[in-house]
Amino acid sequence: MKFLEKNKRVVYVDYNATAPLRPEAKSAIIEVLGNPGNPSSVHSMGRQAKNVIERSRSQISEFIGAGQENVVFTSGGTEADILALKGSNCSSILISSIEHDAVLGAVPEANRIKVSENGLLDIEHLKSLLKEALKPTLISVMWANNETGVIQPIEAVRNLASEFDALVHVDAVQALGKLPINFLNSGIDMLSISAHKIGGPTGIGALIIREDLSLEPIMVGGGQERGKRSGTENLAGIAGFGAAAEACSRQEDADKKIVHLRNHFEKAIITKVPSAKIIAQKEKRLDNTSAIFMPGLNAETQVMAFDLEGIAVSAGAACSSGKVKQSHVLKAMNLPDELINNTIRISFGWQNSEEDVNRLIEVWLKIYQDSN
Numbered sequence: 001m002k003f004l005e006k007n008k009r010v011v012y013v014d015y016n017a018t019a020p021l022r023p024e025a026k027s028a029i030i031e032v033l034g035n036p037g038n039p040s041s042v043h044s045m046g047r048q049a050k051n052v053i054e055r056s057r058s059q060i061s062e063f064i065g066a067g068q069e070n071v072v073f074t075s076g077g078t079e080a081d082i083l084a085l086k087g088s089n090c091s092s093i094l095i096s097s098i099e100h101d102a103v104l105g106a107v108p109e110a111n112r113i114k115v116s117e118n119g120l121l122d123i124e125h126l127k128s129l130l131k132e133a134l135k136p137t138l139i140s141v142m143w144a145n146n147e148t149g150v151i152q153p154i155e156a157v158r159n160l161a162s163e164f165d166a167l168v169h170v171d172a173v174q175a176l177g178k179l180p181i182n183f184l185n186s187g188i189d190m191l192s193i194s195a196h197k198i199g200g201p202t203g204i205g206a207l208i209i210r211e212d213l214s215l216e217p218i219m220v221g222g223g224q225e226r227g228k229r230s231g232t233e234n235l236a237g238i239a240g241f242g243a244a245a246e247a248c249s250r251q252e253d254a255d256k257k258i259v260h261l262r263n264h265f266e267k268a269i270i271t272k273v274p275s276a277k278i279i280a281q282k283e284k285r286l287d288n289t290s291a292i293f294m295p296g297l298n299a300e301t302q303v304m305a306f307d308l309e310g311i312a313v314s315a316g317a318a319c320s321s322g323k324v325k326q327s328h329v330l331k332a333m334n335l336p337d338e339l340i341n342n343t344i345r346i347s348f349g350w351q352n353s354e355e356d357v358n359r360l361i362e363v364w365l366k367i368y369q370d371s372n
């Protein structure tokens, strides 16, 4: 209660960091909390817990066009990425240079595929790396980038992978709920997703795995999740994830509103300050994301100035310490230092209103004018 009161006037435009918990997810979590029930127990309480998990598995598989047998619950997107990259035991791994730290950290030795100055995967470079790669080969490319929103050419990656007989892992953590996903039709071998980006709780995610793919578990023990991920399941998290996925699948109207808000924001700023810049504006981007350069003020100072005005935004990449480091994504795009240092990420979501965006525009212009 205190938290809500304190944050009543905050304009939250940092959905790519985490989205507010959806009411449907909150109810589902509360419903299972406090019920003793280990899904592996044979008694009725155990069976009830198991039903919660299977219901959620079915909600999620329906949402992403997968079979229930494809869904392996993990502790989040990070673990899903690590399981895919380490568990597939490939001799060479090719990743894009704009992947999330979860991927970069899991396989620091991986070959990096270049991106264009608009943050789009360089397919020709991928092809040349594939020609040299040892077999079996795994390609890991994110569906959409968390900082710029740029949507990657997944179908072209899949086609090249078929040509070179390589496996494909896609980090779809930011794409989930923002782009239509059909796992079985996509031809992708493994897909990472996470609940908290779509209004589910933090600490729960899943790796979606092609059924006949052999994958070595990272977490070993009791053999849960058909032996692919041991450990007593996060029942409340799983219940919340399923409910969020189902709620998300009914949100088409919200999607239209979000793109309108984002475009309104970008147009207003560029009209008033033509020297501002939207990163990768001409590329296909997620409808909710805007990476915006403010001339003359570094990202860290901008984030603090917005915070003082009650607006929650992000500098491209924040470490867990809260410190801001230079964005490896913008660096990989070979942008000039000034653009890299002065760009923040604004990411909208279903709870944002026209009023929020007007306040955001007003504050953006105020911070710009005060510093120039």
Ligand code: PLP
Residues within 6 Å of the ligand: 016, 017, 075, 076, 077, 078, 079, 081, 100, 102, 142, 145, 146, 171, 173, 174, 194, 195, 196, 203, 204, 205
């Ligand atoms: N992959 C991408 C693209 C992300 O944006 C994130 C979270 O920011 C992750 C992976 C990690 O997901 P989680 O926070 O669930 O571990």
